[in-house]
Amino acid sequence: MILVGLATSSVAWLSRSMVNNIFVHGDRMAVWAVGGAIMLAFVVKGVAGYCQTVLMGTIGCALIARLQQVQFHKLIRLRLMDYTAHPGGTVSRAIHSARSARNAIVLVTTNLARDLVTVIALLAVMVAQDPFMSMFAFVFAPVIVWGVSRVIRETKRLTQSEADMIAGLNVLGVEALQGVRVVKAFNLEPVMDQRINDAIESMERRQGKLIRVSSLTSPMFDILAGLIIGSFIFYAGWQTINYGKTPGEFMAFITAFLLAYDPAKRLGNLNVQLQRELVGVKRAFELIDHGKLEVSEGTDKLEAGRGALSFENVTFAYKHDVPTIKNLSFSAAPGEKVAIVGRSGAGKSTIINLILGMYRPSGGSILIDDTDISTVTLQSLRDAVSYVAQDTFLFSGSIRENVAFGQPNATEEGIVKALEAAQALDFVRNLPDGLDTDVGNNGANLSGGQRQRISIARAFLKDAPILLLDEATSALDGDTEKQLQAALDKLSANKTTITVAHRLSTILNAQKVIVVDAGEIVAEGTHETLQRESNVYKSLFVAHEIV
Numbered sequence: 001m002i003l004v005g006l007a008t009s010s011v012a013w014l015s016r017s018m019v020n021n022i023f024v025h026g027d028r029m030a031v032w033a034v035g036g037a038i039m040l041a042f043v044v045k046g047v048a049g050y051c052q053t054v055l056m057g058t059i060g061c062a063l064i065a066r067l068q069q070v071q072f073h074k075l076i077r078l079r080l081m082d083y084t085a086h087p088g089g090t091v092s093r094a095i096h097s098a099r100s101a102r103n104a105i106v107l108v109t110t111n112l113a114r115d116l117v118t119v120i121a122l123l124a125v126m127v128a129q130d131p132f133m134s135m136f137a138f139v140f141a142p143v144i145v146w147g148v149s150r151v152i153r154e155t156k157r158l159t160q161s162e163a164d165m166i167a168g169l170n171v172l173g174v175e176a177l178q179g180v181r182v183v184k185a186f187n188l189e190p191v192m193d194q195r196i197n198d199a200i201e202s203m204e205r206r207q208g209k210l211i212r213v214s215s216l217t218s219p220m221f222d223i224l225a226g227l228i229i230g231s232f233i234f235y236a237g238w239q240t241i242n243y244g245k246t247p248g249e250f251m252a253f254i255t256a257f258l259l260a261y262d263p264a265k266r267l268g269n270l271n272v273q274l275q276r277e278l279v280g281v282k283r284a285f286e287l288i289d290h291g292k293l294e295v296s297e298g299t300d301k302l303e304a305g306r307g308a309l310s311f312e313n314v315t316f317a318y319k320h321d322v323p324t325i326k327n328l329s330f331s332a333a334p335g336e337k338v339a340i341v342g343r344s345g346a347g348k349s350t351i352i353n354l355i356l357g358m359y360r361p362s363g364g365s366i367l368i369d370d371t372d373i374s375t376v377t378l379q380s381l382r383d384a385v386s387y388v389a390q391d392t393f394l395f396s397g398s399i400r401e402n403v404a405f406g407q408p409n410a411t412e413e414g415i416v417k418a419l420e421a422a423q424a425l426d427f428v429r430n431l432p433d434g435l436d437t438d439v440g441n442n443g444a445n446l447s448g449g450q451r452q453r454i455s456i457a458r459a460f461l462k463d464a465p466i467l468l469l470d471e472a473t474s475a476l477d478g479d480t481e482k483q484l485q486a487a488l489d490k491l492s493a494n495k496t497t498i499t500v501a502h503r504l505s506t507i508l509n510a511q512k513v514i515v516v517d518a519g520e521i522v523a524e525g526t527h528e529t530l531q532r533e534s535n536v537y538k539s540l541f542v543a544h545e546i547v
């Protein structure tokens with residue numbers, strides 16, 4: 001930037017020699033010297049300008065990339081309770097805020113540095129030419145500062161809400177496309193149109209207002225500059241006519257003022273633009289600086305043995321005053337199968353989440369092989385536990401990747417064995433690309449039952465001593481159900497298994513059934529004893545919670 005500035009100003013400086021030495025004095029040497037120097041100045045300007053653009057561009061891209069990486073690194077490690085309900089919005093924020101940081105850096109380095117230096121130099125020229133008239137110009141400065149700061153304040157507010165609207169729109173768009181089956185099945189296209197159109201229109205109105213407000217600095221500068229220049233002319237004319245001052249004295253001053261005017265105006269605008277970008281940067285750093293990471297309470301490594309699990313008077317509340325789990329105690333011996341049943345909202349999934357260390361109990365303790373899980377690292381805890389969720393999640397990628405995720409040492413043989421045990425090998429072999437078949441976005445290329453068996457294969461490969469199963473409430477067709485059940489039976493053999501159960505077959509397989517109601521254990525036993533003794537248990541069949 002300095003080279004570009006020097007090269008540009010040297011052309012202006014050389015023009016003096018050109019006029020005086022070549023045109024006035026007819027100096028032959030000066031023709032070559034000045035002509036060559038001007039050529040050199042343009043070459044320097046071109047090369048330096050190119051280097052500056054490439055360097056700033058590269059720095060800008062690196063800045064975006066690093067900031068996005070830092071944000072996603074943090075996002076994926078936040079505490080579960082800190083995730084927003086709208087991941088689409090969070091992702092769009094992370095991507096946009098990184099771009100804002102790049103824009104802010106480019107504005108500061110390229111524009112601020114260049115224009116500020118120019119304005120300061122020209123102000124010095126003005127003061128040297130006529131201190132009195134300079135003071136005259138400075139009188140107007142507070143008016144500009146006040147006006148620009150008002151514009152900045154309003155621009156910041158509008159940019160903030162514009163960013164919220166963009167994130168909101170992103171959520172609506174992602175939601176509509178993710179739920180496209182429901183949208184079509186319920187003829188929801190007009191409703192989606194309406195929701196998205198409303199969001200787009202209010203964003204359009206907000207952006208219109210933003211343009212009207214943020215462009216105000218330009219007319220403010222123009223009007224004030226007109227007032228100042230007009231006043232100069234009154235003053236200069238009066239001085240020249242009455243006191244015989246030379247016009248040249250004023251000319252130099254006004255030239256300096258006019259030259260300073262454009263960069264000063266750009267600086268005013270730059271501040272407004274910069275503040276807009278800083279709104280985005282602030283969002284990125286809110287996450288980076290204030291997002292609370294999920295940290296292990298304990299530092300020991302859990303040495304899971306045979307996988308005994310027990311809850312001792314565990315209490316937990318999502319919100320401070322309303323406990324979801326109350327004083328809950330139960331135990332599962334190594335290899336034992338425990339089924340947890342209860343009405344919807346009773347707290348069954350919460351129990352699973354507590355074992356996984358997603359949330360911490362506010363009272364009591366959870367023990368694995370006699371070690372309190374609050375004393376161990378989350379990583380070692382999760383290494384000891386396999387989890388097969390109700391809502392099977394597959395990552396985009398191949399079947400092989402989905403089975404072996406997080407197991408870098410997995411062998412081909414191990415993956416095939418896991419698929420076989422999960423009753424998935426036959427269908428995988430029949431797919432055109434076998435193990436390398438792309439499962440699509442969240443497994444869209446596979447059926448529900450196939451997806452579940454892939455996720456069971458994942459748990460097989462992990463081979464942890466404790467198995468957590470969250471059974472789907474929805475009934476599967478007979479064949480799929482049988483295959484799935486066979487896969488799960490095999491998976492749970494010799495493992496301590498805690499199942500949130502909705503199927504009678506699972507309950508009959510379990511050695512112990514726990515009935516949870518409103519976060520408490522209200523009955524415990526086998527299917528036969530519970531059928532005789534527990535009204536809550538009996539009501540679960542009536543409500544089709546158990547099928």
Ligand SMILES: Nc1ncnc2c1ncn2[C@@H]1O[C@H](COP(=O)(O)OP(=O)(O)OP(=O)(O)O)[C@@H](O)[C@H]1O
Nearest residue numbers: 081318319324342343344345346347348349350351
């Ligand atoms: N993240 C959360 N924040 C606040 N409250 C929650 C959260 N997750 C669950 N809850 C509440 O905790 C209670 C227990 O929920 P949980 O998901 O454990 O029930 P559940 O027995 O598994 O129900 P279902 O069989 O319908 O899945 C419910 O009242 C629910 O509204």
